[in-house]
Amino acid sequence: MSITAYHHLHDRLREAALLRSAAGVLGWDQETYLPPRGVAWRAEQLAVLSGRVHRMVTAPEIGEWLAAAETAAVPLPADAPPDAVVADTNLRGWRRAYDRATRLPVDLVEEWTRTTSLAQNVWAEARRTSDFALFQPHLEKLVGLARRKADAWGWQTCRYDALLDEYEPGARSAELAALFAELGPQISALVGPATEKAARFPRDLLAGRYPVAAQQAFNREVAQAIGFDFTAGRIDTTTHPFCTGLGPGDTRLTTRYDETDFTSSLYGVLHEAGHGLYDQGLNRAEWGQPAGDACSLGIHESQSRLWENHVGGSRAFWDHWLPRAAHHFPHLARRTPEEIAGAAARVQPSFIRVEADEVTYDLHIILRFEIERALIEGHLPVAEVPGVWNETFRSLLGLAVPDDARGCLQDVHWSFGLFGYFPTYTLGNLNAAQLMHHARRVLPGLEQSLAAGTYAPLLGWLRQSLHIHGQRFDGPGLMRHATGEPVTGRAFLNHLQSKFL
């Protein structure tokens, strides 16, 4: 590897990461504190910044430095020192990003921007009026452009792979399709019994007033206990909760509060703090470079779901936390840990993905994956989406979709041109269960430490097995590295059975 070319790349792309994270601060501010009349100027600030970053990362000299650095590169030996691993990871990641950024012709990028920007407005109106015909021509255009993007990026067996690769490098749609085809019916079979069982603990066991300030104090205690570092992060309030990494030492979560239900903000914070712990566990010295960046969406989501569902959703969690919850919300003192855990873990088939419970959630994803894959591969005309949606929904969830607003128009994703994104949610769930299963094997005292509210052993294992590697491995590779196995649905199904049956 040419050391000089490597250092040029490192410096230039670090500067790009600094500017990109500056835009990140502006984006965070827009969601949290920006006054309404400042929105137009903010859009212009972000446009200038992203234009500058794009020019930096697609500049011809990047390509020249990459070629120079690669010419001299040799395969890494198994015992390569950490610096060499970092350099190898960075070089591969830079190449990938540069190719993806420069392979799209300018006219396609421009048409993409115009089309998605228009489609988002039309989609909002179409959902409001439940009028698929209004959105249909836009979705047709988006699918056509997404196919062109896939062809520009390049693919081998399936066109959809090129899109999936944007969010989950290394994943293959044929493998996912096989995995999901097996998983779907097995989850469907659980829904009935789990729904019945869950009814033992009705939601009104939790009825009461939960003042925002008390929720904030409790959430903060919990987030701190699982390891979120508040000297390097914070929690603010937004309508749509998220987690964003704005730099090494600056990881920000958001949540929203429902004063009739403290579990809404608590599990929201556990979810976002899961993302945040991943961000705080990245290699700080390489922050913003491939060696210090998250591996994939499916791995990121595994971290949020692990802390939300496997840790926070367990009976053991409430064995430890009920006294603290009752300190902040005194009326909870008359409840048992079993009641809290049970009432928080509702199961009820419903139409809207973002409101779905842990058992039915992935059925919503499998449906979307099948449809968008068929769209991109050219096996399904856009006009037939509502029909296929409703039919598949009935077979997976046993419910008749009443209208497209509660059916194929419910999600914003396709109007943004996001195809290949949905399956990473289910990968996150499968990864989380498999990681937790493996952690139980390699950390013998894990159950006892979780029941005692001691999370350092679990977090420590996640840090060394996943977080610190950045993009050294792709998603499937990282799961094999961490658990010794390829990703299957087995651990996830076992988890659902033991938690809900």
Added chain:
Amino acid sequence: MSITAYHHLHDRLREAALLRSAAGVLGWDQETYLPPRGVAWRAEQLAVLSGRVHRMVTAPEIGEWLAAAETAAVPLPADAPPDAVVADTNLRGWRRAYDRATRLPVDLVEEWTRTTSLAQNVWAEARRTSDFALFQPHLEKLVGLARRKADAWGWQTCRYDALLDEYEPGARSAELAALFAELGPQISALVGPATEKAARFPRDLLAGRYPVAAQQAFNREVAQAIGFDFTAGRIDTTTHPFCTGLGPGDTRLTTRYDETDFTSSLYGVLHEAGHGLYDQGLNRAEWGQPAGDACSLGIHESQSRLWENHVGGSRAFWDHWLPRAAHHFPHLARRTPEEIAGAAARVQPSFIRVEADEVTYDLHIILRFEIERALIEGHLPVAEVPGVWNETFRSLLGLAVPDDARGCLQDVHWSFGLFGYFPTYTLGNLNAAQLMHHARRVLPGLEQSLAAGTYAPLLGWLRQSLHIHGQRFDGPGLMRHATGEPVTGRAFLNHLQSKFL
């Protein structure tokens, strides 16, 4: 004027304003919400952004476009249409900024950065230990570099003018010196009687608990009433209060809270909201360009002091606001408006400028102005600063300075190389009084409207007389335009007499 060159300049410098204001958001965030461990990355983000902005605004094509635009420019007729006035203002402002940015040799800029960065640390230690000798060599170097900067920028009669011009374009130190020489003894003569009179209303008339949430609610009511637009701005909490304009429609104030004294945050908010009203009154379409930017520090400070001292500090203010204050702080119901106004307007000679009252404040400034002017003109060796400080302090304020920490080492400004900045504080006070005096003449019902809590007439007059002009005039020119007179100390002295005697 060449239209093409003008538009090139406008586009490029608007982009620079967008990036500069993006850095402004990062700076605001650093003071308000940034987690402690994010500070190092933030410094790097800001360094990259400011480096990029500097390269943009000093690029050779800016000089070429300026020359082209100026060649074709003609003097503005008195009845020039608004667009022509804007273009003329921008062109003059761009020229000024370009010359100031490009006239400094690179080695001077670098030495300046190194020297101030070191001097700030040494100053903090010198103040802590009250050890002037420690700071002296750094101050000597700073004075030498400031003189070189002045020479690079150019000056006619006084070297200090070139530094003053950075903060108060159009001001001349000889004129300021004459004005201050007259003002100092007249203010000094007021201190004794005003101190005696102020003692009639001791501070403990306001004794009580003032919960932060109630202060926030009251301050917000007041800020909204004077015209601060919360759809285009906000108030947050910081140790050192400030106001910053982050874009059209985005003006942010900060304050701090003392739960034993509600007037501290209230007058802080009135002060910062005065700056904020100026920012919100600028020409939005030209925001960030000279035609949409503030005129000078002395004009900016006049707006903060006008709302803080002339509006908020008046008996009429409390005639209207005492009932609302008593709503938020019930124990105030037993006080009269006169008592609140009187107790809030304390007078007491003291050593520290930032804690000084309205009567003695400008004596602190006159002292600093005389010393720094003598330093820059080469009439005073740095070693003699403490002696001259203490002697002048005694003659102006009648107090013996106990140590340099409470004397010439108290302010951070000189360690940042800020020479020529201090006098703008007093100009702000003189301008505020003169503007208020003139407003009373041209707005006949002003007293009644202020007593009724109706501030729109005053704000409307400030908007059309000052805010909307941006940098069309320099500070002295804008004061003549708004009040028909050059700036004198007369209105200010009259104000002090009627308020404090």
